[in-house]
Amino acid sequence: xxxxxxxxxxxxxxxxxxxxxxxxxxxxxxxxxxxxxxxxxxxxxxxxxxxxxxxxxxxxxxxxxxxxxxxxxxxxxxxxxxxxxxxxxxxxxxxxxxxxxxxxxxxxxxxxxxxxxxxxxxxxxxxxxxxxxxxxxxxxxxxxxxxxxxxxxxxxxxxxxxxxxxxxxxxxxxxxxxxxxxxxxxxxxxxxxxxxxxxxxxxxxxxxxxxxxxxxxxxxxxxxxxxxxxxxxxxxxxxxxxxxxxxxxxxxxxxxxxxxxxxxxxxxxxxxxxxxxxxxxxxxxxxxxxxxxxxxxxxxxxxxxxxxxxxxxxxxxxxxxxxxxxxxxxxxxxxxxxxxxxxxxxxxxxxxxxxxxxxxxxxxxxxxxxxxxxxxxxxxxxxxxxxxx
Numbered sequence: 001x002x003x004x005x006x007x008x009x010x011x012x013x014x015x016x017x018x019x020x021x022x023x024x025x026x027x028x029x030x031x032x033x034x035x036x037x038x039x040x041x042x043x044x045x046x047x048x049x050x051x052x053x054x055x056x057x058x059x060x061x062x063x064x065x066x067x068x069x070x071x072x073x074x075x076x077x078x079x080x081x082x083x084x085x086x087x088x089x090x091x092x093x094x095x096x097x098x099x100x101x102x103x104x105x106x107x108x109x110x111x112x113x114x115x116x117x118x119x120x121x122x123x124x125x126x127x128x129x130x131x132x133x134x135x136x137x138x139x140x141x142x143x144x145x146x147x148x149x150x151x152x153x154x155x156x157x158x159x160x161x162x163x164x165x166x167x168x169x170x171x172x173x174x175x176x177x178x179x180x181x182x183x184x185x186x187x188x189x190x191x192x193x194x195x196x197x198x199x200x201x202x203x204x205x206x207x208x209x210x211x212x213x214x215x216x217x218x219x220x221x222x223x224x225x226x227x228x229x230x231x232x233x234x235x236x237x238x239x240x241x242x243x244x245x246x247x248x249x250x251x252x253x254x255x256x257x258x259x260x261x262x263x264x265x266x267x268x269x270x271x272x273x274x275x276x277x278x279x280x281x282x283x284x285x286x287x288x289x290x291x292x293x294x295x296x297x298x299x300x301x302x303x304x305x306x307x308x309x310x311x312x313x314x315x316x317x318x319x320x321x322x323x324x325x326x327x328x329x330x331x332x333x334x335x336x337x338x339x340x341x342x343x344x345x346x347x348x349x350x351x352x353x354x355x356x357x358x359x360x361x362x363x364x365x366x367x368x369x370x371x372x373x374x375x376x377x378x379x380x381x382x383x384x385x386x387x388x389x
Contacts, residue, residue: 161377218350273374
C-alpha cells in the first residue's frame with residue numbers, strides 16, 4: 001500500500017471546508033477591511049481552466065485560530081487547452097497567461113491582496129507534456145512563476161478541501177474523511193485517494209494518505225478511438241467503438257491501483273469531483289444547485305447510456321422547467337461552458353470513463369456525493385496551508 005506520511009501536510013487535517021459558508025454578497029464584492037484582516041489570493045492553472053479564490057483571514061488578538069472566510073471564487077474556462085488530437089493548441093499558453101493576468105489584477109485591485117499574499121500553482125493533471133511555453137508565457141505576462149504540484153500533494157489537498165471532516169451516517173456523527181474516498185475525474189486524467197487515521201502508542205494518531213492517479217482522461221480516450229477509426233469516421237461509428245472498447249485502458253490502470261490499495265473500493269462513501277463529474281451532474285440534474293448532490297450508481301451508468309444513444313438529448317435539453325430566471329440563466333451558462341469545454345466525442349468518452357470508475361470501485365451499494373465546489377479544494381487547501389490555518 002502506498003502511504004504518504006503527513007509531513008508538512010499534517011496541517012491539512014485542520015483544514016475545514018468553507019463551501020457551506022459562502023454568501024452571495026461576499027462573492028461579488030470586496031468589503032472594507034478591519035485592522036486585523038488580511039486578504040490572501042490563490043490561482044490554480046488546471047484542466048478546468050484558471051481557478052481563482054480570495055480568502056479573508058481575520059487574525060485574533062486573543063488566543064485561538066484565525067477566522068478564515070472565502071469571499072470570492074471564479075473559474076476562467078479555457079476552451080483552447082487541447083485540440084481534439086490531444087496536443088496543446090498553439091494559443092493555449094497565451095490564453096492561460098491572459099487568464100492568470102486577469103485573475104491577478106482582480107485580486108490586487110478589487111480585493112487588495114498584497115503580492116506576497118498571492119499564490120500560483122499548476123495542477124499535476126496538466127501532465128508532464130504541458131505546453132513548453134506555458135510557464136514562460138505566464139511569467140512574462142504576470143511576473144509570477146507557475147509551480148506544478150505532484151500527484152501526491154495534489155490529492156491530499158483535494159481531500160482536505162472537498163471532503164467534510166465531520167459527516168453523518170444516519171443519526172450517528174462520523175469522521176467523514178476516515179470513511180470516504182475521493183475521485184477527481186477530468187478530461188486529462190483521474191486522481192483519488194483517502195485519508196487514513198493510524199494510531200501509535202508512541203506518537204498517538206497519525207494521518208496518512210493513500211493516493212492513486214490514472215493519466216488517461218476523456219480527451220486521451222476520445223483521441224485513441226478517433227485515431228483507430230480515422231479522422232473521417234462519424235459519431236455513430238465512434239460511439240459504437242466506445243461501447244466495444246469499454247474504456248479498457250482506463251479500467252486496467254484503475255484496477256491495478258485498486259489491487260495495490262484495496263481501500264479505494266472498500267470505503268463506504270465516495271466524493272466525486274472534477275469537470276467530468278460537473279458536466280454529468282449539471283446535465284442530469286440542472287435544477288439541483290446544492291453544494292453536495294447525491295447521485296447513484298444507476299444514474300452514472302444511465303448517463304453513459306444516454307450519451308452513447310443521443311448526446312443532444314442532454315446537452316441541448318429544454319431548461320424552461322427551471323422557473324427562477326437567475327437560476328435558469330446560470331444553468332444555461334454552465335451548459336454553454338460544457339459545450340465549449342468538451343466535444344461530443346469527448347463527452348461520450350468521458351461518460352464511459354465515469355461508468356468504468358463506478359464499476360471498478362464497486363459503487364453499486366455506496367453513498368456517492370458530487371461536491372459542487374470540489375474544484376476549489378486544491379487551491380483552497382494550499383492557500384490555507386500557507387496562512388497557517
